[in-house]
Amino acid sequence: MGQAEPLWNTWEAPAPNEIPENLEEFLCHLSGPTVISLPGADPSTTRVAVTLLHGNEPSGAKAIHRLLREGFQPATNTLLVLACIATALTEPLFSHRLLPGCRDMNRCFKPPFDDYQGQLAKSLIDTLAGLQPEAIVDLHNTSGDGPAFAVTSQFGVEHMSLANLFTSRLVYTDLSLGSLMEITEPGCPVVTIECGGARQAESDDVAYQGLQEYLLRPHLFKNAAAVQLDLYRHPMRLELKEGFQIDCSSQPTDADVTLQRGVQNLNFGEVETGQQLAWLGEQGMAALQVKDGEGGNRLDEFFEQREGMLCTRQPLKLFMVTENPHIAATDCLFYLVGVE
Ligand SMILES: [Zn+2]
Numbered sequence: 001m002g003q004a005e006p007l008w009n010t011w012e013a014p015a016p017n018e019i020p021e022n023l024e025e026f027l028c029h030l031s032g033p034t035v036i037s038l039p040g041a042d043p044s045t046t047r048v049a050v051t052l053l054h055g056n057e058p059s060g061a062k063a064i065h066r067l068l069r070e071g072f073q074p075a076t077n078t079l080l081v082l083a084c085i086a087t088a089l090t091e092p093l094f095s096h097r098l099l100p101g102c103r104d105m106n107r108c109f110k111p112p113f114d115d116y117q118g119q120l121a122k123s124l125i126d127t128l129a130g131l132q133p134e135a136i137v138d139l140h141n142t143s144g145d146g147p148a149f150a151v152t153s154q155f156g157v158e159h160m161s162l163a164n165l166f167t168s169r170l171v172y173t174d175l176s177l178g179s180l181m182e183i184t185e186p187g188c189p190v191v192t193i194e195c196g197g198a199r200q201a202e203s204d205d206v207a208y209q210g211l212q213e214y215l216l217r218p219h220l221f222k223n224a225a226a227v228q229l230d231l232y233r234h235p236m237r238l239e240l241k242e243g244f245q246i247d248c249s250s251q252p253t254d255a256d257v258t259l260q261r262g263v264q265n266l267n268f269g270e271v272e273t274g275q276q277l278a279w280l281g282e283q284g285m286a287a288l289q290v291k292d293g294e295g296g297n298r299l300d301e302f303f304e305q306r307e308g309m310l311c312t313r314q315p316l317k318l319f320m321v322t323e324n325p326h327i328a329a330t331d332c333l334f335y336l337v338g339v340e
Helices: 023-030 059-070 085-089 116-131 157-164 201-216 325-330
Strands: 009-012 034-038 042-051 076-082 135-142 149-152 169-172 190-197 230-233 236-240 246-249 257-260 276-280 288-290 303-306 309-312 316-319 334-338
Touching: 023 059, 023 085, 042 059, 042 116, 042 201, 059 076, 059 135, 059 190, 059 201, 135 157, 135 201, 149 157, 157 169, 157 190, 190 201, 230 334, 246 325, 276 303
Parallel strands: 009 034, 042 076, 042 135, 135 190, 149 169, 169 230, 246 257
Antiparallel strands: 034 076, 149 190, 236 288, 236 334, 257 276, 276 309, 303 309, 316 334
16 A cells, blocks of 8 residues: 555745646646645734635636736735645536536535545645634635625624625525535634626636735734625525426426526525416425425425416525526525515
């Protein structure tokens, strides 16, 4: 048996001229999960930015690549974590959320840690726990087009302050999915930033400008108490139950649930009672669930079947609405909160 390969590559203080000019070449150069460390003006603390937990979400990697090329001088010591490089590089570039046969990396930050993704997650948790950084931000994109928003599983002025570097919307959720933002070992605020749609140019601007502000600001949480945000508390997920099929079309299909084409335009808007969302098959609403924290199904509270269609039963705010049947089936159709 040979020596086990380290799970993470490390690169200390790369000079701007060592960073390949082309983003794809940069990722090829990293070749696998990588932690890049940079010394800061204030070495007494470290700020962490993570990205590419999902291979089809490029805005964070683009922002990191650009900042490194520019030779930016961070305010504090900095760790830049680029996780699923091989997934991102699988052709066509930035097209795979995860690779076939692998678990979703951003569902692996809780036990069991026994497969490759789990070990990668556990190793990152241990590194961050040992470091005790000042803050962690994890940069993502949504699959559908839409505006940027932040997500946190802890709620406080520091989380609001971090979110506000990137966006004015904050989702506060206590759903336990095994995502990076749920980890408590580092003892610092952790927020997820959804920079906007993966194919939207403004998402890249959100990531670049927010990350620059995050890493260059001398006092991260100055004025934190004054931050005002549009809050989405305790959203629930509309999920497809196992064994059912979902599709997305402008007309009904043979699938158990057919999302109506254009449904992602409802992202972050308020929808009225009776809003049509999807065509239902013979099994009706039995194909769907809205799980609460105790494992109950609250589907009937929020939705009802009208003339063969899934409709809202009360005014709701929806977000992360996807028209991608694969994501709808393996993750969720969308998140929802009641209108307060
Ligand atoms: Zn993601």
